[in-house]
Amino acid sequence: MNYLEEKIQREGEIRPGNILKIDHFLNHQIDIDVMRHIAEDFKQRFSDVPVSKILTVEASGIAIGVMLGHYLDVPVVFAKKSETLNSTDEKYVSKAFSFTHKKENHIFVSKPYLQASDNLLIIDDFLADGEAVHALIDISHQAGATVSGIGIAVEKGNQKGGRELRAEGYRLESLAIIDYMDYESKVIRFRE
């Protein structure tokens, strides 16, 4: 098991409804040492592909995105979930259903921040049905940019997102793939 899998095995809480609660180190309280390990791991796994920019989505993707941006020395763009009054830029827009919030979001990226020449590394904390990642891919393609890879901290291997993205030919690297977890027995099994 790698660092993240061990951390999940040791500290993750399984909740009813196929929910893994690891918000004490990943997406509410952020353990900086975990972030460094995640960034280091992605840096190594994607060392063979060109990356000009990291693309993620607010809010929890930003933490991993920024740490990885620091390690790779590239800018980070995060898609927003609501329009702000501060920007009148034209925007790329896509739709994503949020599993966590049980609602459909539009996500936006201002056009000036993605170029056709960009090689994008798409980053997110969780991958389940792949709604957010597919929206980020859609936005990347609207910009004419290349998706060099997709880096996910925790993939729910029993949901369709990862399977679909691999079938579509994307270079997907998930640091921990949970193939099975059970609330009653507290068992978590990772893909080898």
Add this chain to the structure above:
Amino acid sequence: MNYLEEKIQREGEIRPGNILKIDHFLNHQIDIDVMRHIAEDFKQRFSDVPVSKILTVEASGIAIGVMLGHYLDVPVVFAKKSETLNSTDEKYVSKAFSFTHKKENHIFVSKPYLQASDNLLIIDDFLADGEAVHALIDISHQAGATVSGIGIAVEKGNQKGGRELRAEGYRLESLAIIDYMDYESKVIRFRE
């Protein structure tokens, strides 16, 4: 002028309605070098106070929070703006009106992530009327924690937030305080 002031002077766009648009390096596209400078500056300015944890609010506070967490080697907690299904923890709740989105938000922090023994450094990208920071202070006090300091990247010096926080006795460090900016003439003046 410091690094951030120079960056704002050189690249900031003034928009009608007292809006400074710097989302190409601070809060939509994130310039990693700017983040490193901001984190380094906060680290130095707060080197005399105890910091056990950084407290910020999603989304754009996370970028600065995580980089500073890396520099200070402390965890980062970010307050959330909406409930998620993943957490059944009890929460500290406070209200903040968002200038950017023109609506009132409740912000939440799960109780396990703030302790009475914590010395919190509150971080945010912008300070205008101080709504978000006051909500974070309220949450810190609900937890019985100590607010060691407040670090802001860009303060709108002509809005009340900074004045009130200083009058209340908080150790507030703003890296760039804009006392005057004018859409017509494109002039930006920083506090000395």
